[in-house]
Each structure stands twice: as structure tokens, then as C-alpha cells.
Amino acid sequence: MLKRLRENKSAQGTLLASPTMLWMIGLLIIPLLLTLVVSFGQRSPDGDVIYSFSLDNYIRLFGYSTDCDNGQASCFDPLYLQILWRSLTLAFNTTVFVILLAYPLAYFIARAHPLRRNTFLFLVLIPLWTNFVIRVYAWMMLLRTQGVINLMLGWLAGLFNIPFTPLEMLYTPGAVLVGMVYEFLPFMILPIYTSLEKIDNSLYEAAADLGANGLKTFARVTLPLSMPGVVAGTILVFIPVMGTFIVSDILGGRQVILVGNLIQRQFLDARDPTFGSAASLILMILTLIVTYFYTRKFGFGEEIVVA
């Protein structure tokens, strides 16, 4: 038995890889298969899963409803498609704003005096030490009608005798965007910083030596060489933003429902795990498609692809 194993290279390989394989099967493949199976099931009246092979959940997701107001057999309601689209655009916008904010910050930290860099990085990381939910609630305190921002604006308006009605900022798409950008900023700063920090100073000097001023050096040397960080950060931000529900739940209320909220409500409020599973899978597929095309264009963040 042992002797045969010693001679069989492929069996050795399997054995050596098996802890990883077990991990993958246990934590990834089995849950995914379960979700897949459940998504084809049907909800029993008391909220249990009836296992069957029904495409109803998917049909419903794509907008065809069998439960119509006007008595027709079927009708089209793009509600869920709208939610998917909203999630996609929000994730896109969040990523863009995060890049715009994170890049200058990462650049500043990377070019700071080495002794000060660690302090700045520490400051970037501090928010991550507080609970995610608490940080979102903090934004609620800021954005509320009676919140800090409105109080300050009111006070300023009072100083100049301008009539002031508090702004309705909470429970708007803007509030969700602000919350998302804030939550995911560090995940963009760190990879960009890492790739900027790796750029040897002599490259900047070489560019200057060859006649490039600051702006040209940035466009031709700094930016391309830091793209791996931007790509890695984009993946780290885009994918979780597509799926989270806490930020939109707290800052968006009933106004801004994302796929994450939809899935969460199916499992907890509506008690329909079959529809929730279908939505989860569609979310995953959507994210995979976007990431696939993105990484095909820009690589995975470790290699720079120059067309």
C-alpha cells in the first residue's frame, strides 16, 4: 500500500493537496451546491423548502410575475432587475469615488518621509478597529435631519440670518454612496500605497533626467506602475459593495434596496430561502462576469498589462 503510493506520483499529489481540497470542498463547494439546490426548490406555505426542480424563482427574478393585479396570468415587473441594476451602478460609483479619494491619499503617504509613513498608515487603519455597523451608525448621526451636519449648517445660517430648513440627507442614494465610500476607502488605499511605495525613487529621477516634468512623470511612470494597486483595490472594493446590505439598510432605509437587502429579507423577513438562494446565485454570477471582464482587461493586479 505504502509502496504503491511511493511510486504513484499523481496519488502523492492528490494526497498532498488534500487538506486544501477538503477545505475548498467543505467551505466553498458544498455550500454553493446547497444554495443551487435550494434555489430550484419551492417555498412551502410555512416557509420550508420543498425540493423540486422549478425555475420559478429565476423567472420571478427576471421580472415575470404570476401574481398580477389586473387578473392576467402573467405580467412583467422589473422590480428585481431594477434592484440588480441599482446595486451594479452603486458598486461602480463607489469604486470610482473610492479610487479618486484613495489615490491622492496613498500617493501622499507613499511620498511622505519614511518615519511618518507608518503613522499615516496607522491613521488609515484606525477606523477598521471599530465595528462596521457602528461606523455606519456614526454616519446616521451625521446625516440625520437633527444630525451634526444639519446642526452646523443651521448654526452657520443663523449667523448670517439666512432661513434654513434642515436638509434631508439620510435615506437617500447619496447617503448610501457616502457610507459605502467611507467604509471601503482603506481597502483601496492600502494596495495603491503598496504599489506606489514599491516604485524606486531612481525611476522618478530617470524620468526627470530624460526631460519629463512632474505631470508627465506622473502620467507616464507613476500611474502605470501603480495600476496593479488600483486593480487589486478595485477587486477588494467592488465585490463586497455588490453584496453588503448593512450600509444601505441603515443609511438607505426603505428607499435604497440593493441585492444584499433583497437576499437578507428573503431569508429573514419573507422566509423564502429558495428565492433568496436564487438571488444570491444571480448576484454571484453578475459579480463574476464583471470581475472576469475587468481582470481580462487589467490583469489581477500583480501584472501590468500594457496594450
Add this chain to the structure above:
Amino acid sequence: MTAEFAVELQDVVKRFITPEGNALNAVDHVTMQIKNGEFFSMLGSSGCGKTTSLRMIAGFEWPTEGEVYIEGKAMGHTPPFQRKVNTVFQSYALFQHLTVFQNIAFGLEMEGAQKDEIEKRVKHVLEMVQLTGMERRKPKQLSGGQQQRIAVARALVKVPDVLLLDEPLGALDLKLRKDMQLELKALQQQLGITFVYVTHDQEEAMTMSDRIAVMSKGKVQQMGTPVEIYERPANRFVADFIGDSNFFEGRIKSLSKNEAVVFIPDLKAEVTGIPVSQGLVTGEEITVSIRPEKVLISEKPMNQNTFRGRVTNTVYIGTDTHVYVDLMGKRVKVFEQNRISRLDPGSFYTVGQDVTLVMMPENVLVLKKE
């Protein structure tokens, strides 16, 4: 090319504040005049301020005191991209995200050159460094020697007035180094561009340079042709740093018009007829030096400038045999060229053998004390 000097450093000081908070003159009142078309080297051991001097010419650092002139124009705080000099960096500093072609074209694009003009000039300079056909490679896909050539090509394509090179061959193996030395020298002669070359390898500096500035602790110790520096070192530091030397403490016993008699207490003997220049006085304490290959070993005693000693060690190093001779307690190095085969052990001096050393007065140098 109107100015007399391609590069001039006038009384330049560069002071750094070290992390420990001390002020350090990395370059300390340096004055250098580098002629147009010259291959000029700065030679010195680590930390003597070579790189800092070069960086001040390139414009990456500004002098704390003094002024740098390029083609006769005071540079002041002119940024690097407005100076007509280009640098070959020690680490090459090639752009890893660009191809060889794009690397070399970079500087031309910054000048706003036309596309076909760029292509023509890149092609030409690639021919010059013998790397035609590598245009589409990334720097990572090249050997160290090839990367080095690309770095040279990238700088040369700009046709600078002055090319600055900071230990450009430091990362190459000895054989490749020697080849590249000759190639760079040939390139410089062919193009007639002024090269300012930084190295800590004296052989390299000797091989390539028209003139060398020997530096130590931020100061120029001596500036001159390789021959001058080797044959007439200005002080003990240079005599010691360039090649090998035997040193003896001595005193001027008497001076005639161009010759001196020096008494060497350690040897309880004097050396007569040493040719000396002006500026010495009788009775002055000086250092006497002689190169090991210029000490002759004689079997039979002679009268003048000869010293009896005993062989303490011999080391065979291929081209030479180093013979160490004890002279009244002072160890003297003698390099004997192996003009005959040493396979026969009888052709070696043996340890304990008594020999006579001859120091011809024209080979003996009198160095002033600092």
C-alpha cells in the same frame, strides 16, 4: 560647445543633516573642471561623495554652497529635465512597464520629437549598443549586461552634452565588466561626448579615463591623467589608494637644486639623488614611498640605495610573485613579474633567504606630510 569646460564645479559644498542630527559635508569645497569631450572619472572609496557630486551635476541635488556650471552656464536650481546632461543610473532605473523601444523613446517623446524621427534615432542608438532586434522586449527579459546597454542607449539617444554614469558596471561580472569598459570608452571616443564616470574601481578608472579625480571624505585629493596619478601621487592617501606602495617616514637631510638626500631612521640609512619639486626645506619631516614593482631584488650587494633584508614570505599570483622582505623590522613589499616559468621551485626566493633590495632614486617619491 562654446564653453571651455563641459562641466565646472566651483567650490561646491553639499551638506546633509544625518538622521542622527549631525551636519555632514558629503562634498567639501570641491572644484573641478571637466573639459569638453573628455572621459573624466571620479574615483574614491565608498561614501567619499562621488554620487553626491554627480547628482549635483544632474540636478537631483543642489549645492549647499558654490556653483555648478554646465557649458559655462551657472545651473543654480535648474531642474534635471532642463539640463542638457543625461544619467546612466547604477541600478539602470529602466521602466519595467515599457518595452526596450519605449524606454529609449521616452526621452525623445518628452522633447516632442516626431514619430518617424523617434524610430530612426532609437534604431540608430540600438545599433550603437549592438542590441538591434530587442525593441519589443521588456527590461526584465534582458540579461544584466543588456539592461546596462539599454540604460546607456536611453541616455545617449538624447545626444546630451554630458553623459553622467554612476558605477554603471557595478552589477556585472568581471569579464563582462572589462568588455563593457572598452565598449563604453570606444563609444565615448566615437561620439565625442563628455563622460563623467563614477567608480570605486581604480583599474576601471585607469583603463577608461582621460583624467581622474581621486576623492576622499568629500574632498578631491588629486586630479590628473592616470599616469600622473599613478607615477606622481600628490599625497600619501593617493599613493596608498591607487595601486600599492611602501611607505617610510623620513627627513630631508640635504637639498641640491632638483635632488634630495633623505634619511630614513627606520632603516638607519639614506636614499640619495631623489628628484624633487619645489616647496621642501632641509630638515623637513616627510614620507618616502616606492611602488612594490619598482623595488628591485639583487643577488649581489651594491653600494648606493641598497638595503640588506631577509625574505619572510612569497605569494605567487600568476602574473607576479609578491615577495615580502624584512628590512630591519620593516616589512617591504616587492612585486616581481613572472617573466620565466616558476614551475621549478628553485626559481622562487625562499623564506629566510638574504637578499639586497635596490631603490632607484628616480622611483622614490617624497610626499609632504598633511
